[in-house]
Amino acid sequence: MELLWKDHMRVQVIRLVCAVLLVTLLSSEVAESRKVKTVGTSFKYEAINCRTHSASLTDFGGVGDGKTSNTKAFQSAISHLSQYASKGGAQLYVPAGKWLTGSFSLISHFTLYLNKDAVLLASQDISEWPAIEPLPSYGRGRDAPAGRYTSLIFGTNLTDVIVTGGNGTIDGQGAFWWQKFHKKKLKYTRPYLIELMFSDQIQISNLTLLNSPSWNLHPVYSSNIIIKGLTIIAPVPSPNTDGINPDSCTNTRIEDCYIVSGDDCVAVKSGWDEYGIKFGWPTKQLVIRRLTCISPQSAAIALGSEMSGGIQDVRAEDITAIHTESGVRIKTAVGRGGYVKDIYVKRMTMHTMKWVFWMTGNYGSHADSHYDPKALPEINGINYRDVVADNVTMAARLEGISNDPFTGICIANVTIGMAAKAKKQPWTCTDIEGITSGVTPKPCNSLPDQGPEKIKACDFPQGNLPIDMLELKKCAYIMKHA
Structure with a gap:
């Protein structure tokens, strides 16, 4: 009996201690609730910079029912948060839900964060897609000579801008645009999902991009860019749905991305014919690593065809291509000018390919008839090593230009x-x-063949590029709404 009594008292003491702890916790929550009525979602992520201020799209009238347009809600939220640009920056949180929206523009010192169950749905109302001028290095739109529809998420002349999330989704609902493209009913070039121009310190990470109207991600005339952890998917027959297109950009890092595409998985560019030559803004210092690509009609990595501003110092490693037309493809033509040089590729694994290596000097798509036939491209210093491929139709198709050979392969x-x-x-x-x-x-x-003593030929450069020295910070937020 004495033992039973002691056990009973021990249980009562434990219950009393638990009750005291519970009351303490509740009282602290009550005290906290006097300050903030609602405590929202907390989350952590890595970013080039953390933010001091934050808000939710619902604070600005956002409705995540998949039917209500949220274009004005995004515009209002971003306009309001711009006041914090010089005060630690701001973050806009997109909760779970389906958020229909047209094009909207980002600001500097800003983070757009998508909840893992958030889906941005691109509007099919063309009035929500403003038209803008063609890119100066292209001289015209790619689909039509006139301008182009603004991308879904757009920004220009920005510093320190981040689009990330817990693998939230951006769905371009591209079938609407693909049909118009095939029927030649577009006045302007189709929009991209994300485009940032003339900007510095960019991060696009941990997102799923679906069904883009055209290219998925297009940083252009920009620098110091990290693209990480993206899943990009479009139907194989979809037109021009390139995955990632760094264009006239410097110091870019693309890593840990999975892409299924109707076009090139990564397409490196720098302007088109005489317009790109005049603009003269190369893509250089580009790292691509741990890329997985499926693209039966295109390349895992393409250099060009718009390369008139030059492409230099591209380093790709640990690339997997499955059922893809070619591994690395260089696309250029008479009239392009520019150069593709100092390209390094190592550790590629490929399964079911049409070509492993493909270089084309007769890719004749031109912006217009005003290109200079004397503007010959320079292709030099193209290095591949440590490649394994199986079920290949043809090992290589390497076609330079008469009187302008591709050298240093x-x-x-x-x-x-x-x-x-x-x-x-x-x-x-x-x-x-x-x-x-x-x-x-x-x-x-x-x-x-130079023999086994030359097996170390084609090695990577020894030093790191500046973008590899940039480490992401650990950011944490608790979303609170008064």
Whole structure:
């Protein structure tokens, strides 16, 4: 009996302690509730900068029912938060729900954060897509000679801008635009999902991008860019749904992205023909790593075809391509001018490919008839190593330009398994110069084997690019609404 009594008292003491703790916790919550009526969602994420001020889209009349337009709610929220740009910056939180919206513009020192269950739905009301001028390095729209529809999420002349989330979704509802494109009923070029121009310190991360009207992500004339953890998906037949297109950008890092696309997964650009030559703004210091690509009609990584401002110092590593037309493709033509040089690719794994390596000097799409036929591109210093591929139709198609050969090509430590119905001639080479080492099947005569002692040819540069030195900060917020 004494033992039972002691056990009973022990239970009562534990209950009393728990009750005291509960009362303490409740009293602290009551005290907190006197300050803030509602405590919202808390979340953590990594970013180039954290923010001092935050608000929810619902504070500005946002309705996440998938039917109500939220264009004005986004515009009002961002306009209100602009007052904090010089006071620690601001963040706009998009809660779970389906948020229909037309185009809206971002501001400096700003973060747009999408909840993991938030879906931005692109409006199909064309009046919610303002038209803007063509890009100066292109001279015209890509779909039509006139201007272009503003991208869903747009910004220009910004500093320190972030679009991120808990893998929230941006759905471009692109079928609406694809049909108009195929029927040639577009007055302007289709919008992109995200485009940032003339901006510095950009982060786009941890999002799912679906069904873009055209290109998914287009940083242009910008610098110091981190693109990380994106899932990008569009139907294979969809027109021009490139995944990520760094365009006349400096110091860019693309990593840990998965892309299924109707066009190139990553397309590196720098302007079109005489307009790109005149603008003269290259893409340089670009890192691409841990990319997985599926694109049966296009390339895992394309350089060009709009490369008239130049492309230099691109470093790609740990690339996986599955059922993709080509691994790395260089696209250029007479009239492009510019250059593609100092390109380094290593550790590529490919399954079911049409071509592993493809260089095209006759990609003849021109902005107009005013291009200079004497503007010949320079293709030099193209390095590939440590590549494994299987079920390949043709190892390489390398076609330079007559009287303008592609030079400095280096391919080392490459094993290509040919498909059962592969081409009888695995390599086609015209107007190219370079070397190989340890490549199977045997390359063309323009790429003589230098022997095993040259296996370290085509190595990456030793030093890091500046963007690799940038570390993300750990940001944490508790969304509170008075």
